[in-house]
Amino acid sequence: MTTATRSARPRHVLRSILRRPSSATAFGFIVVLLFFAIAGPLIYPHDPEVQDLGNRFADASWTHLLGTDEFGRDVASRIIQASRIAVIAPLISVGVALLIGLPLGLWAGLRGGVVDSVAGRLADTVLSLPALVGALAIVAVLGPGLVNAMIAIGIIFSPGLFRVVRGATMSVAEETFVGSAVAIGSPTRRTLWVHILPNIAAPLLVQVTILMGVALLVEASLSFIGLGVQPPDASWGSMLKAAYTNQFHSPFSVVPPGIAMVLTVLAFNTIGDSIRDAVGLRRRT
Amino acid sequence: MSPGSAHSSFHVRWTEVAVSAGMVIRRLGGGLLVLWLVSILTFLLVQLIPGDPAEVIAGENATVAEVARIRAELGLDKPVLERYFEWFSGVIQGDLGNSLFTNRSVADTIIEAAPPTVVITLASIMIAVVLGVTVGVFAGLTQGSWVDRTVSTFATLGIAMPSFWLAMVLVSVFALANPWLPATGYVDFSEGFWEWSSYVILPATALGVATAAELARHTRGCVADVLTRPYVRTARARGASGTWLVRRHIVRNAAIPVVTVLGLQAGRLLGGVIVVEAVFGISGLGSLAINAVLQRNYPMIQGYVLFSAVIVVAINLIVDLAYGWINPKVRTA
Numbered sequence: 346m347t348t349a350t351r352s353a354r355p356r357h358v359l360r361s362i363l364r365r366p367s368s369a370t371a372f373g374f375i376v377v378l379l380f381f382a383i384a385g386p387l388i389y390p391h392d393p394e395v396q397d398l399g400n401r402f403a404d405a406s407w408t409h410l411l412g413t414d415e416f417g418r419d420v421a422s423r424i425i426q427a428s429r430i431a432v433i434a435p436l437i438s439v440g441v442a443l444l445i446g447l448p449l450g451l452w453a454g455l456r457g458g459v460v461d462s463v464a465g466r467l468a469d470t471v472l473s474l475p476a477l478v479g480a481l482a483i484v485a486v487l488g489p490g491l492v493n494a495m496i497a498i499g500i501i502f503s504p505g506l507f508r509v510v511r512g513a514t515m516s517v518a519e520e521t522f523v524g525s526a527v528a529i530g531s532p533t534r535r536t537l538w539v540h541i542l543p544n545i546a547a548p549l550l551v552q553v554t555i556l557m558g559v560a561l562l563v564e565a566s567l568s569f570i571g572l573g574v575q576p577p578d579a580s581w582g583s584m585l586k587a588a589y590t591n592q593f594h595s596p597f598s599v600v601p602p603g604i605a606m607v608l609t610v611l612a613f614n615t616i617g618d619s620i621r622d623a624v625g626l627r628r629r630t
Numbered sequence: 631m632s633p634g635s636a637h638s639s640f641h642v643r644w645t646e647v648a649v650s651a652g653m654v655i656r657r658l659g660g661g662l663l664v665l666w667l668v669s670i671l672t673f674l675l676v677q678l679i680p681g682d683p684a685e686v687i688a689g690e691n692a693t694v695a696e697v698a699r700i701r702a703e704l705g706l707d708k709p710v711l712e713r714y715f716e717w718f719s720g721v722i723q724g725d726l727g728n729s730l731f732t733n734r735s736v737a738d739t740i741i742e743a744a745p746p747t748v749v750i751t752l753a754s755i756m757i758a759v760v761l762g763v764t765v766g767v768f769a770g771l772t773q774g775s776w777v778d779r780t781v782s783t784f785a786t787l788g789i790a791m792p793s794f795w796l797a798m799v800l801v802s803v804f805a806l807a808n809p810w811l812p813a814t815g816y817v818d819f820s821e822g823f824w825e826w827s828s829y830v831i832l833p834a835t836a837l838g839v840a841t842a843a844e845l846a847r848h849t850r851g852c853v854a855d856v857l858t859r860p861y862v863r864t865a866r867a868r869g870a871s872g873t874w875l876v877r878r879h880i881v882r883n884a885a886i887p888v889v890t891v892l893g894l895q896a897g898r899l900l901g902g903v904i905v906v907e908a909v910f911g912i913s914g915l916g917s918l919a920i921n922a923v924l925q926r927n928y929p930m931i932q933g934y935v936l937f938s939a940v941i942v943v944a945i946n947l948i949v950d951l952a953y954g955w956i957n958p959k960v961r962t963a
Contacts (some may be wrong), residue, residue, distance in 0.1 A: 469660075470667040473946075477901025478919070478938045485923045485931045486678050562792050566905045569794055570920050589798055589909065596802040603795040610790040 358550065361623030368619035371612035378609060381425050382432040391419035393426040394577065404597075414584075414598060415591045423579050424605050430580040431609055434495050435560035439553055441499025442506045447549075449503075450510025451537060455518055461511070468504030476501050476559075477566055484572050491564075491580070494573040498563050502556055509552045513545035520544075547624035551617050558613035565606055581606045650954055657950050661943040668939040669721060672932040673714050676704060687730065687926045703730060704928065726933035731925060736933035739918065746816045747914035751903050753830050754838030755892065761838070762845025762891075763884055767876065769846065770853025781846055788843025794905040797836035801909070804832060814911035837906045841895045848887035856883045885956050893949035896942055 362368045381388070396418055403413040412420050453461035471479060476498070483497035517523060523540050531539075565582030567573035569589075574580040581602040588598035676683050684701035685692070700706075705713045720727065726736035769781035805813035811828050819826045856862055862879055870878075907916030915934065922930035 466663075466667060469664050470671060473664050473668060473939050473942050474935065475897035475899075475901035475938055475942065477904055478897075478935060481904075481919055481923050482672070482675055482931055482935050485926065485928070486675055487680075489924075558790065565792055566794060566901075569905055570908050572920070572923060585795060585798065592798065592802065592806065596806050599795070599798040599802060603792075603799065606792060606795065607787070607790050610792075611786065614786070614790055 358547075358620055358623060362616060362619050365619055368615050371615035371619075374608060374612040375616070378428055378612075379432060381428040385425055385429055389419075389422040389425055391422045393418060393422035393579070412595070412597065415587060415594075420584075420598070420601055423584060424581070424601055427579040427581050427584060427602070428605070430491065430564075430574060430578065431561055431605070434491065434564040434580065435557040435613075437492065437495035438498040438502060438560040438564070439556050441496050442502035442556065443553070445500065445503035446506030447510055450507040451514055451541065453507070454511040454514025455533075455537075455541070464507060465511075468507050471501065471504045474501075476563060480563060480567060481572070484567065489572040489575065491568075491574045491578065494564060494567045495560070498560055498567075501563075502560070506549075506552060506556070509548055510545060513548045514541055517541055517544045547620070551621045551624075554613055554617035554620060558610040558617075561606065561610055561613070653954065654951065657947055661947050665936075665939055665943055669718060669936060670714070672935045673717055675932060675935075676706075676928050677710065683928075687928065700730060703728070721936065726936070727929035729930050730927050736929050739930065740915065740933055740937055743913065743915050743918045745818075745914070746912050747903055747907065747916060749819075749830060750833045750837060750906070750912070750914070751899055753834035754836075754841065754899060754903075757834055757838035758841035758845055758895075759888060759892075762842035763849050763888060765842070766846035766849025766887075767853055767880060767884065770850040770857070770880075771872075771876070773854055778850070781850065785843040785846045788839050789847075791840065792905075793836050793840055793902045794909050796839055797833065797906050797909040800832045800836055816910070816912045816914070833906050833910045833912065836909070837899060837902050840902075841891065841899065844895060845888060845891045848891050849884050852884055852887045853880050856880055886953075889949055889952045889956065893946060896945040900938055900941065 362372050397413065400413055405412045414420055414423065449460065449464045453464050474482075479501040480494065480497040483500055484494055487493035487497065518541065523536065526536050526540055564573055564580065565585065568580045568582030569586045571586070574583045576583070584602040585599060585606075588595075588602065592599060679686050684697050684704065684706055687704075688697045688700050705716065708716075717727070724737055726740075728735055729739060732739070765781050769778040772778050801813050804811045811832055816829050817825055856879055859879075862875060865875060865879070903914075904916035904919055907914050908920065915937075918930065919934045921927070922934060
C-alpha cells in the first residue's frame with residue numbers, strides 16, 4: 346500500500362505498543378485500571394461508602410493508605426471505586442462519537458454528495474464551539490448526570506471523528522485494489538468491511554485512544570462543576586470537587602484523584618502516540 | 631533595475647493583493663456561514679428539550695401562571711419558523727433576549743461578566759507564549775541533552791494535566807501552605823497593578839500551562855527542523871553566531887507553530903477557563919454559564935454559546951490571516 350494507512354493488524358499494533366518501554370508501561374497501567382474497575386469490590390481495602398465521622402481527614406497511614414475524606418471514608422478505596430467511571434465514561438462518549446462519526450464519515454468519504462456537504466458543514470459548526478461549551482449546551486438540554494454528560498461529550502467528539510474517517514476513507518478509496526473490487530462487482534457492504542475498514546483502522550485507533558483521555562478530562566471538568574456524576578457515585582472529578590471544598594482542612598486531599606487522572610490520560614496519550622508511530626502516521630503538527 | 635522588471639513586480643504585487651483580499655472575503659464568508667449555523671443549533675436547543683420546555687424550565691413546583699409566563703417569554707406559543715426569525719433578527723441587532731430569572735438583557739449580563747474571563751485568558755496566553763516558546767527553543771537547540779529530555783517530559787505531563795487540578799495544586803502551594811497569593815476572588819485593575827496581578831497570576835498559570843506545553847513541543851519540532859535546513863547549515867559554516875541564528879532564522883520560523891497552536895488551543899482555553907474560574911471562585915463568564923445551565927436559563931445559555939462561537943470564529947480568521955502575513959506562500963491557498 347502506498348498511503349500512510351498501513352494496515353493495523355491487532356497483533357502488529359499490540360507488539361509495537363509493548364516494544365517501547367513507555368507505551369508498554371502505559372498499556373500495563375490501563376490493564377491495571379481495567380482490573381480495578383472490574384474487580385473493585387473484591388479488592389477494596391475498606392468499603393468506600395462506609396463513613397467514619399470520628400476519623401475525618403485522617404493522614405495517610407498503613408490502615409488508610411491515602412488517608413480519609415470529609416466523611417472519614419477511605420480515599421484509596423474510593424479511588425478504586427471511581428476507576429469504574431474512569432473506564433465507563435470515556436467508553437460511552439467515544440462509543441457515541443463512533444456511532445455518529447463512523448457511518449457518516451464512511452458515507453461521505455465513499456459517496457460524497459449531499460451527505461458529505463451537509464455533514465461537513467455541521468462538523469465545521471460543532472467544531473467552532475469549545476468542547477466544554479458545546480457539552481454544557483447539550484447538558485442544558487438533557488439535564489445533568491453522568492450518562493447525559495458522556496452523551497454530550499460524544500456528540501461534541503463526533504465531528505472530529507467524522508473528519509478523520511472521511512479523510513482516511515477518501516484516500517483508501519482511491520487505491521487500485523478498491524477500484525478493482527468495485528469493478529468486479531463487489532457489493533458496497535463487502536467493499537466496506539473487507540477493503541475500507543481494515544485500512545482506516547489505524548488512524549481511527551489513534552484518534553479513539555487520544556479521545557479516551559480527552560473524554561476523561563471533560564468528564565472530570567463537568568463532574569467538578571456539578572453537571573456530571575451526581576453523589577453518591579464517585580468519579581475522580583467529583584472527588585476533586587469534594588477535596589477542593591475541604592482544601593483548607595486537608596490540602597493533600599486534592600492530590601490522589603488528580604494523580605490518578607493525570608496518569609490515566611498520560612497512558613492513553615502515550616499509547617495513542619505509539620500506535621501512530623507504529624503504523625507510520627505522521628504526528629499532526 | 632530595468633523599468634520592465636519594476637513594472638512586472640508592481641503587477642505581481644497587485645495580483646497578490648487581489649488574491650489575499652479574495653481569501654479574506656472567502657474566509658469571512660465561511661466564518662459567517664458557520665455562525666449562522668451555530669445560531670440555528672443554539673435556537674434548536676430549546677426545541678430539543680424533552681417534554682414541554684416551559685414546564686421543564688419552570689421546574690416541578692411552578693404554578694400554572696409561571697409556566698405560562700415562561701412560555702410567553704420564549705414565544706413557545708408561536709410556530710417555530712416565526713420564532714426563529716424573530717429571535718435571529720434580534721440576535722443580529724445584538725439583542726439576545728432577556729434572562730428568565732433576572733429579566734435583564736442577556737447581552738448586557740455577558741458583557742458585564744466578561745472582563746475577568748478575558749483578562750485571565752489573555753494572561754494565560756501570554757504566559758503560555760513566553761514559557762512555551764523559550765523552553766521550546768532551548769530544547770530544540772540542545773536536542774538529546776538533559777534539557778531537551780526534561781522539557782519533553784514536562785510537556786507530556788503538562789498536556790495530560792487538567793488545568794483545574796493544576797489550579798487546586800497551585801492554590802495549595804502558593805495560597806494555603808504559603809500565604810503568598812490570594813486563594814480566591816478577583817479584583818479590578820483599578821485596585822492597582824500589583825493587587826490585580828496577584829489575583830490573576832494563579833488562574834492564568836493554571837490555564838496556560840497546557841498550552842505552554844503544547845507550544846514547547848511544536849516550537850521544539852520547528853527549531854529542530856529549521857536547524858537541518860541548508861541555509862542554516864551554510865550560515866553556521868560561515869561562522870554565524872548562535873544568537874544571530876536564533877534571531878534571524880529560528881524566532882521567525884517559530885512564529886508559525888505559535889499561531890497554529892494558539893488557533894488550535896483557543897477552544898480549549900475558552901472551555902478550560904470555565905472550570906478554572908470555578909476553582910478560584912471568580913464570577914466571570916464561567917460561573918455565568920454554569921449557573922445558566924443549572925437554572926436552565928436558556929436565553930442566557932444561547933447567548934453564551936453564540937458569544938463563544940463568535941470568539942472562536944474570529945480567532946480562526948485571525949489565525950488564517952496571520953499565516954498569510956508570516957508566510958506569503960499561503961496567501962493563495
